[in-house]
Amino acid sequence: MRTLTILLLKFFALSVSPLAAQIEEKSWSIRVAALDIVKDHHTLWLRTAVGKEPIEIPLNTRVFSLPIEHKGVAALEFFATAADASAKEALAPLATTTLKSTASLIIFSPSADLEKYQAFTTSEADFPYGSFRLVNFSQATVQAEIAGKTTLLKPSASESIRVSATENAIPVRILALAEGTPARVVRQTSWSVNATQRELVLFFPNPDNGLVRLRHFVDTKAENPPQ
Secondary structure: OHHHHHHHHHHOHHHOOOHHHOOOOEEEEEEEEEOOOOOOOOEEEEOOOOOOOOEEEEOOOOEOOOOEEEEEOOEEEEEOOHHHHHOOOOOOOOEEEEOOOOEEEEEEEEOOOOOOEEEEEEEHHHOOOOEEEEEEOOOOEEEEEEOOEEEEEOOOOEEEEEOOOOOOOEEEEEEEEOOOOOOEEEEEEEEOOOOOEEEEEEEEEOOOOOOEEEEEEEEEOOOOOOO
C-alpha cells in the first residue's frame, strides 16, 4: 500500500498546488472514493469555517460519490468527527488536499502508518464520460485489449479509451508483460460504461507477491451538474 501511495502522489502531483496560495473562497464540487478504509473511518468531515457546520464525506471503495458542494478556500481539511471539524482550536486533520479545479475527484489512500489518509486530487476534465481511464502504477507493461483495441501501457503511463454509448458487455482482456516471463492474464471479462459514466482503472503491484492487480472506480454524471 505504501508503494501505491507514492505512485498515486506522483500521478496526481500536477493537480495539486501549495496550500498557502489557496486563500480565495470559491464554489467547489468534489467526488470522493477510497482505496481502503483506515480503521473505522468510513465517513470523514470536511471543515468549512469556525461557526459553520462541517460537511459529511462518506467514503466508498468501489465508486466515486455523487457531487458534494462546498464553498470556501481550495485548501481542504478532513476530520474523523463533526466535532473535530468544527472545533474552534485547530486539531490535526485525518487528511488534507488542495483543489486546483472547481470540479475535482479525490481518492483517499491509507497513510504508511495506517493512522490517517493521504488525499490525491485530480480534475474531472482529465478523462471524459463514456470512457475508461487506464493508469499503470505497476512495474510491468500492461496490455489492455478493450472493444477490439489493443493498448500497451508502460509503467507510469495512462490513457483514456472512449467506447460507443451503444456498446454493452465490452470484451476485455488484461495481460501483464514482464521481461523474461510469459504474459500473464490479469483479467478476462466484459465491461460496460454508458455516456453518463466514466471508469478509472488503476493497475498496481500486489504487495504480497508483486503481481499486477487492478481496482475500478466508477464516476456517474450528476443529473444537475454544478454551473
